[in-house]
Amino acid sequence: MGAFIYNSPSNSFSRKRGATTMKIDIKVPEVGESVQEAVLAEWYAKNGDRVRKDQILFLIETDKVTLEISAEADGILEILVPEGQTVAVGAVVGTLETEVSAARGKEQSPVKEAEKEAPEVEKPSKAPKIPPQAGRALEAEPKRQEVPGMDIAPSVREMLEEKGLDASKISGTGPGGRITRGDVLLYLEETSGERGEEKPRPAPGKVAKPPAAAETGTKEEEGPSLEEKITRKTMTPIRQRIAARLLEARQNTAMLTTFNEIDMSRVKEIRTRFKDIFREKHGVSLGIMSFFIKASIAALKEFPEVNAFIEGKEIVYHHYYHIGVAIGAERGLVVPVIRHADRLSFAELEQSIVDYVQSIKENRLQLSDLEGGTFTISNGGVFGSLLSTPILNTPQSGILGLHKIEDRPVVVDGQIVIRPMMYVAFSYDHRIIDGREAVNFLKRIKECIENPERIMMEI
Template sequence: MELEIKVPSVGESVQEAILAQWIRQDGEVVKKDEPIFVIETDKITLEVNAEADGVLKILVQEGETVAIGAVVGAISTEGAAAQVAPAPKPEVETQAPEPSPETPSVPEPAPETPEIGGVSWDVKDFSPSVRRLVAQTDVDISKVTGTGPGGRVTKGDVLLYRESLSTAPPPPAAPTASPAPAAPSAPEEETVRKAMTPIRKRIAARLLEAKQNTAMLTTFNDIDMSRAMDIRTRYKEAFKKKHDVSLGFMSFFVKACVQALSEFPEINAFIEGDEVVYHNYHHVGIAVGSPKGLVVPVIRHADRLSFAGVEKAIVDYVAKIRENRLELADLEGATFTITNGGVFGSLLSTPILNTPQSGILGMHRIEKRPVVVADEIVIRPMMYVALSYDHRIVDGREAVTFLKRIKECVENPERLLMEV
């Protein structure tokens, strides 16, 4: 009996996907609920598991575009038990002859298992295309950084590693007795072409759409993080012990944004045609960088969550992204977005709107700077913040006041608790 393997549906708006990688190879025995291949859409990357034990039969190769519901392989359940079952032990065990003193036996070395990113991988964990490329180029797979699901090495990772080797300076040659001067050779100019992934295409299209179809403007401010850092330092251990999650700065900004959005509903609204759609709820998107590109999972009803609830939601999404379990529903429905370039060291930037939203807040790194407080120059941990907004619906006065409201809430966190 053969069980068809079909491309699963990941959302009504997604009609096709790219078969990015076969985790198991043709003819290999697979087990139920074991990941066997990876698909990429314009929004997410998803591992697909086997629905039964059996022998895998591959019908569609890696890199091909397939429709949702298309058959890409099959699992033969007949004879699988025989292949999986261990061979029976002989009834009579024969004792191997002892080696003579003249020819001592030397144990054969066990095959090496490459360790990548702190994880040991078996040869069968790599796709056929990766194994072929490694065999052809003699690349040390243990030195390649994997960006696939679960840290697996993809074909693109091997190509990028080869490219880095070709651009690295050669080791100095050993001196000879009579060195002959060699004519300097021109460096070889090499280029590598790689097709854009569906996610990268989608990101590019959305950013271009935001630039072309909105009247985007950005206003800036800076925030003294002293009080927030003090509260975080004083209560982080008790917070961690009670809620089993660390207290970060993102929860301060999410709560501050929710309070400011309730006062300025235009920044929480969309333009649809000739109408303005106001939202009486606050779904806050949190931009998270991943090896495949930027994704924005949504914290739904952030106004109903506590600090711990916000932090737990963020931790859950980060785990989903790392384990490739992010679903399309996790990315839809945000009414406002927060992006934190500070985790990468950014001092100041201008975030681009995540259409059809009307506002996005950019956080940046915390840096000690001299500021004037009560007519005295003091050193304070400061953060630049930026609010990009759609000027068609949000006026400058509202945008500047909105950002000042966030500044007030983060600099005086007790206001978030008192809701004043």
Template sequence: MAIEIKIPSVGESVQEAILAQWYKADGETVKKDEPLFVIETDKVTLEVVAEADGVLKIRVREGETVAVGKVVGEIITEGESAQASETAEKTETAEKTETAEKTDTAEKTDTAEKTETAEKTDKATRKQGADPGPDAVRDDLDLSPSVRRLVALHDLDPSGIEATGPGGRMTKGDVLLHLEAKSATTEKPSDTPAGEAKPEAEPGIERKPMSPIRKRIAARLLAAKQNTASLTTFNDIDMSRCMEMRSMFKADFKKKYDVSLGFMSFFLKATVQALREFPQINAFIDGDDIVFHHYYHIGIAVGSSKGLVVPVIRDVDRLGFADIEQAIVDYVEKIRANRLELSDLEGGTFTITNGGVFGSLLSTPILNPPQSAILGMHRIEKRPVVVDDEIVIRPMMYTALSYDHRIVDGREAVTFLKRIKEMIENPERMLMEV
């Protein structure tokens, strides 16, 4: 039995995808639930697995754009594998034989045609030899019959060909060399196949087409800059108490929940409390209306080899620290395995991005439309600060809040970020909700 392999639906808004890579070769044995290929859409990268054991037959090559539901291959199950393999071998042998016969016939025909054309040209040249004209004097006096025939066949001007033979005579090799040089200078580059790098315009430059995800990212970021009144406010946070609490409970937390305790869960819990106080920051603009959300679906920006994706942790206000950390781990694993679904990216009301994991000291995050704000975390760095009129060394983090000034006023944005600072510097506030 043959099982068709189709491009799966990843969401109503996605109608086509690029078949980015086959993990298996045509005719190779595959096992059930083994990854077969990966597709790229403008929103997600997704692996497709085998539905059964069998032999893979590929119908669509890598790099092609295919519609959702299109059959790109099939799996020949065990009952038909041997028969299909034998049939394929016979077909391939027959095709090779037929191709060889056609090639041999074509070569013989081409040779015969060239010989006939050369003989006709030679006869015509001899027939007109009574008054060849001044341009053909050298052709009559200096060229051998074989050279003269080759020059006439390709409509060449003998005066433009360098002669290297004895006594300055032109040889057949001179004509062939001239033809090769002429072909090299006039030959145009072939069209570049879809999905491959275009020829270099100059040394040291490589040109590649954008992936669908990269195009989507570029379009969304450009739209965010053009369609919002974006502004950013900054603050710095003393991470001492948060780091102490994390160190104090890290081992027990890992033992009980089988997941590590990170700083992101602290920031998500602090963000939820701040959003409750400033609902405009958790709202969207829709035409002339402001849409307020009474839930807290927070997106976590994650960098991947394919580009930036923002999976959404839903109802963060109902989750504990362990639930949040586990959700982050699960998303990271799905991104690495190309198993992230479109539903994982939808419905966010606020976003947090952590450039600190890459070493960023300070940045201005760009809004994630239609959301009204985004919080940027950065690396923790020991710096001298003044505490109780004394200069001390503390682990500090710069934070940034970019917001849409059409819906969020400066006072609200600054106070929102200050509330997050207060809760991170005093984690007990999050437990007491004060």
């Protein structure tokens, strides 16, 4: 996403010590026709900070996506809306005080010719002038860690200083390799076993207080004793949306689930045999998801009801295959859609998934990436799930749930052998899909995975 800061028609001009400045309104951008409001989740800069053009200013969160908003120009930031507030699309949340170019300054306020032509001489004995508000912010800010080529947000820098961490040792996953709060937390988790968890200790006789509710959206309540203290936290828009969609699926569909198990031996063998060649040729790893997408498409072609929706009293059959892949993000589960997946190769499918994961990490996922899916695949196995019942992603009629691969004893040709097995679950809308079709649909996927040559040869 690009910068979403717009010049307001009412932008004001002023003259300060011979320089012409202008205030630019920072507004919440439009992110989709159905989205009317968003939560201002986090400011990456402080009130009074001098920011640069294209520097990320703040993060907004809607019921579908999260977006990082960048500065349109260099200037001094004035924050008008604090973190945690719900704001309408188009609302002004802050301003940028910027200097107007010489040509534009001449149009707004004429100056003497001698003053305009006189070269500005920098005097080393005087410090550069900074607005009082920015000066106070800089005085209160701790010494910054500087990493060559890396822009660290003030909130992240404070966390680094508080934990006593060296920024150069942390790998950034944000845009341009920028370090995010999540990167710092991940680094702390990875190193906690080596040096123990570091926590700031309150001064003697003082009790550390939690952040104010207005800043974090949380409320702490005390029961009869300290052991019964609770915390209330407002649900994020994405979490509210997830809750509403799941409840809708349970109430408005006749959902049923059938299960099976798949021998993953052949897929594991192919991946082990060709993974290096595959990566060298295509620049991406060969995962199991591309196999299941290919197998699902083969089954969808054989059982078109699974790729159909119910609209009123009609069944809408889709003659294209837009496969949604559920991805667990920090702020909630999102399901980006791989469009016309039947036309893509294994490498293109894997690259599409990698691109979506990166977009989610960098808050660049767009609403269009989440719309139009006809079938969904969810892999709980990456989190260690052995077996679960996936809930339909309405209005879709089917969802496939994958689980972890586990070595188990199975009987093959009358012999007990150890094989890498995976439980799979297929949830479906019983109003449109009968039990026989559902069972055979899952069996077809099982056949394709246990004999992957079938999907490679499209038979």
